[in-house]
Amino acid sequence: MPILSRLFAGKPDPREALRPLWHTVVKVSRAREWYAACGVADTVAGRFDMITAILGVVLLRLERDGDCARESALLTELFVEDMDGQLREGGVGDLVVGKHIGKLMASLGGRIGAYRAALAEGKDAELENAVARNVTLLEGHGPEALARRLRAFAGELEAIPRAALLAGEIAR
16 A cells, blocks of 8 residues: 555645745734734735735745745745635635736735835835835824834844744744
């Protein structure tokens, strides 16, 4: 039987090594502080905004390492897999799931670009503008608190060694 198992066993999914990081991204994005202290709307849109913000900051951290392109791609695939499941669970049919995923990926890419520029510049006003454009905030809440917290989160990620980050070891 072991011979047959080896013959017919598929190759291991390379994304599995990054699944703990993906779960950590989701966990961090659901932290109460974003919603209670920073004014992110606790809605489907607000939660998506936070997942893309946290994932974007993590991907930017991996990008700065220079040799994490494969890991970044695999982590992004886990995002797509999760969003695909969420859309289907929400009742989106097979014929249009791909179109929705394309829009979500375009949204993620645009947000990463906005956060990349804002975090690299180190200018609070630019990050606040990126947050204002890309995150659903509760009425009466400005982007300042969230921008400060995202910048602090990016700084926290810089202190985490690459291997620990890829393993999802983000202290929160």
